[in-house]
Amino acid sequence: MPKKQFKVVFNRERCKGCELCKSFCPKKLIEMDTQVNARGYCPAMMTDQTQCIGCQSCALVCPDGAIAIYEEE
Amino acid sequence: MKPVFEYTKGMTDAITSYCPGCTHGVAHRLIMETLDEMGLLGKAIGVAPIGCSVVAHQFMNVDMCESAHGRSPAIASGIRRVHPDKVVFTYQGDGDLASIGMGEIMHAAARGEKFSTFFINNCIYGMTGGQMAPTTLIGQRSTTSVDGRTREQAGMPLKMCEILSTLDGPSYIERVALDSPAHIRAAKKAVRKAIEYQLAGKGFTFVEFLSICPTNWGLTPPKAMEWLRENMIPYYPLGVYKDEEAQDNGDK
Numbered sequence: 318m319p320k321k322q323f324k325v326v327f328n329r330e331r332c333k334g335c336e337l338c339k340s341f342c343p344k345k346l347i348e349m350d351t352q353v354n355a356r357g358y359c360p361a362m363m364t365d366q367t368q369c370i371g372c373q374s375c376a377l378v379c380p381d382g383a384i385a386i387y388e389e390e
Numbered sequence: 391m392k393p394v395f396e397y398t399k400g401m402t403d404a405i406t407s408y409c410p411g412c413t414h415g416v417a418h419r420l421i422m423e424t425l426d427e428m429g430l431l432g433k434a435i436g437v438a439p440i441g442c443s444v445v446a447h448q449f450m451n452v453d454m455c456e457s458a459h460g461r462s463p464a465i466a467s468g469i470r471r472v473h474p475d476k477v478v479f480t481y482q483g484d485g486d487l488a489s490i491g492m493g494e495i496m497h498a499a500a501r502g503e504k505f506s507t508f509f510i511n512n513c514i515y516g517m518t519g520g521q522m523a524p525t526t527l528i529g530q531r532s533t534t535s536v537d538g539r540t541r542e543q544a545g546m547p548l549k550m551c552e553i554l555s556t557l558d559g560p561s562y563i564e565r566v567a568l569d570s571p572a573h574i575r576a577a578k579k580a581v582r583k584a585i586e587y588q589l590a591g592k593g594f595t596f597v598e599f600l601s602i603c604p605t606n607w608g609l610t611p612p613k614a615m616e617w618l619r620e621n622m623i624p625y626y627p628l629g630v631y632k633d634e635e636a637q638d639n640g641d642k
């Protein structure tokens with residue numbers, strides 16, 4: 318079976334830049350943008366989508382519903 | 391693309407008023423995801439507290455009622471008795487539930503009122519700027535314990551799961567934590583159990599969430615998660631404090 322591919326999508330405007338997703342990603346794939354969103358927060362973003370294992374840790378700890386995860390078919 | 395995780399429709403689209411990293415948002419989501427997955431969004435009635443989550447009714451996509459400070463167990467008792475077909479819950483902070491509302495929660499639990507309480511213990515009065523709560527830990531600084539809480543001055547922090555589990559009325563009591571993905575998964579199972587017991591007509595159910603208040607603790611959200619793990623969990627042990635079903639099975 319080919320390796321599963323996941324796509325993590327951040328909602329820039331919902332994100333409050335708390336860095337919880339970043340601190341819990343076991344693959345260290347999440348960084349904070351230096352450009353702020355409309356509310357003045359530096360939102361989270363993916364560095365290397367292809368390394369994501371789809372563990373959902375980021376989405377589970379996100380208090381703001383800013384993360385969605387999809388599996389590529 | 392197949393969705394693996396999406397924001398639950400149990401929450402409204404509104405961006406919450408909570409501080410960055412505040413686990414009120416996680417607790418809200420777990421309760422609402424559970425109600426959605428159980429098909430109960432149209433059947434649930436929540437009672438919001440006084441505290442930072444005074445505005446929970448703007449974020450939880452179910453019928454909600456506001457209560458005076460600490461009084462939501464009394465309101466929920468009335469709603470559930472008048473509407474036995476509904477799923478009723480209160481959502482309360484530690485100041486709301488364990489200080490001003492101590493009488494209401496004790497008596498609702500003692501009566502075995504058939505609603506569920508979700509108790510957010512962040513060891514502080516968050517909304518009002520970080521005063522000491524009955525749950526503030528020994529040594530913990532707050533605006534009313536500037537050198538840290540002492541036993542001599544304020545007594546020991548109240549352990550609500552342990553206290554409530556001495557009563558006959560509750561059917562399920564569990565303490566969970568929101569400090570890691572694994573604990574968050576476990577917390578959701580506790581929410582489900584509480585709702586299932588309510589649907590089965592058993593007595594009062596109670597889930598305590600150890601939660602963070604990065605703003606008033608003066609820590610970044612990731613550091614606050616560590617503080618919770620290192621300080622709160624040793625004093626407030628996680629686990630099931632009462633389970634009527636397990637007891638019944640044990641008696642047979």
Ligand SMILES: Cc1ncc(C[n+]2csc(CCOP(=O)(O)OP(=O)(O)O)c2C)c(N)n1
Nearest residue numbers: 440441442459483484485486514515516517
């Ligand atoms: C009758 C009354 N007394 C006091 C207050 C002030 N007050 C508002 S919220 C609060 C404590 C909230 O703490 P908690 O329940 O722990 O909620 P948190 O904000 O930490 O989630 C207090 C004392 C009030 N609103 N009404």
Ligand code: SF4
Nearest residue numbers: 342369370372373375
């Ligand atoms: S799903 Fe897991 S591996 Fe992928 S970004 Fe989120 S935390 Fe990292």
Ligand code: SF4
Nearest residue numbers: 332333335336338379
């Ligand atoms: S956990 Fe959520 S709100 Fe916090 S930085 Fe990550 S995406 Fe943004």
Ligand code: SF4
Nearest residue numbers: 408409412442516603
């Ligand atoms: S003050 Fe504390 S409890 Fe209130 S929203 Fe901010 S972090 Fe959350």
Ligand SMILES: [Mg+2]
Nearest residue numbers: 483484514516
């Ligand atoms: Mg509190």
